Amino acid sequence: MPEGHSVHRIARQFALHFVGKQVQASSPQGRFAEGAAQLDGRTMIAARAVGKQMFLEFDSARFLRVHLGMYGAWDFAGDITADASSARIGQANQRGTVVGEFEDSLGSIGAPRRTRLRMSEQETLAPEITEFPPAPIGAVRVRLLTDASVADLRGPTACEVIDPPQVEAVLAKLGPDPLVDDPGEGERRFVQTVRSKSTPIALLLMDQSVVSGIGNVFRAELLFRNRIEPHTPGKQLTEEQAVALWRDWTHLLATAVEHGQMLTMEGLDEEAFRRALSSQADRHWVYKRTGLPCRICGTGIVMEEIGGRKLYWCPKDQA
Known part of the structure; x- marks a missing residue:
C-alpha cells in the first residue's frame, strides 16, 4: 500500500x-x-x-x-x-x-x-x-x-x-500529518493521543486517526530506529519516546518525499547509499528481513502478524 x-x-x-x-x-x-x-x-x-x-x-x-x-x-x-x-x-x-x-x-x-x-x-x-x-x-x-x-x-x-x-x-477523522499540520500542534496531538491509549504502539502507528501516512514499512523502521518494543502499550511510552517517534516520522517522511524512496538507513557512505537506492534489501533496518541478522546486534529479525499486517522487529535491540 x-x-x-x-x-x-x-x-x-x-x-x-x-x-x-x-x-x-x-x-x-x-x-x-x-x-x-x-x-x-x-x-x-x-x-x-x-x-x-x-x-x-x-x-x-x-x-x-x-x-x-x-x-x-x-x-x-x-x-x-x-x-x-x-x-x-x-x-x-x-x-x-x-x-x-x-x-x-x-x-x-x-x-x-x-x-x-x-x-x-x-x-x-x-x-x-x-x-x-x-x-x-x-x-x-x-x-x-x-x-x-x-x-x-x-x-x-x-x-x-x-x-x-x-x-x-x-479530515476530522485523520491524525496529524507532519507535512500539513503545524509542527508543534501535530506533535502535541500525536504525543497526547499515543500516551492516552493501552493499545500496542505497533498498532497505534498504523491507525490513521492517530497519525496520518504511516504504513507497514515506516512502522517497522520507526520502532527499530527508536528501539521501542512493538507490543508496548502507548500509555507506557515516556513523553520523550513519543516525541522522538513523531520527530523521526517527520524526518523520514520529508526524506521519502525528496528521494521517492522509503530510505530509512542513514549515515551511509556513497557506495552504500547507491545500493540502498537501487535495492530494497539494502534500504531498511528490519523490514522484510525475517531470519536475517540484525544489522546492529546480529540477532535474527522476527516477523509476526499483528492487526492483520506483518511486523518486523529485533527481539534484542527492541527488548
Whole structure:
C-alpha cells in the first residue's frame, strides 16, 4: 500500500500540471461515469494530500477524494515532470532529487517531456509516448485530461466526488500529518493521543486517526530506529519516546518525499547509499528481513502478524 510520501508526491504532480487548468473528466471503465460528469469541464484549483488521502479541488466547490488502498495507482502521461517533489503543497516545499538509474526510481528529473509515469507505492518511468492522449490501458476508473497532460486512476479503494463539509468530515477523522499540520500542534496531538491509549504502539502507528501516512514499512523502521518494543502499550511510552517517534516520522517522511524512496538507513557512505537506492534489501533496518541478522546486534529479525499486517522487529535491540 502506498504510504504517505507517495500520496504527497502524487499531489505535487497534479499541482504542477493540472492545477489552474480546465480538465476533461471521464470514466473509461464506466464505474465512475456519474462522478466524472460532475467534474468534466471544470478547472482544478488545488491538490492536497493528507496522509494516505488525496483531495483534488475543482471550481464550484467539488472535490475528488482518492484513497489508493492496496492496489491503486495513478498513471501520468504527456508533458509531465518526472519528479514533482519540488511543487509546494500546504506547508511543505522539499526539493526533489533522484540519483542515477535505480530500481523503482525515476530515470530523470527536470523539464516536462512526453512520457508515461506510474505513481503508487513505487514510481516507474515508461518509454516516451508517441501520441497524445494515449489510449487508456486496463480498467481506468477515472481519466483527467488537459491539453497537455493526462492522469489515469485504476484500482483505488476510494474514489468519490464530495463537497467541502464532507472533506472536513474526512479530515476530522485523520491524525496529524507532519507535512500539513503545524509542527508543534501535530506533535502535541500525536504525543497526547499515543500516551492516552493501552493499545500496542505497533498498532497505534498504523491507525490513521492517530497519525496520518504511516504504513507497514515506516512502522517497522520507526520502532527499530527508536528501539521501542512493538507490543508496548502507548500509555507506557515516556513523553520523550513519543516525541522522538513523531520527530523521526517527520524526518523520514520529508526524506521519502525528496528521494521517492522509503530510505530509512542513514549515515551511509556513497557506495552504500547507491545500493540502498537501487535495492530494497539494502534500504531498511528490519523490514522484510525475517531470519536475517540484525544489522546492529546480529540477532535474527522476527516477523509476526499483528492487526492483520506483518511486523518486523529485533527481539534484542527492541527488548
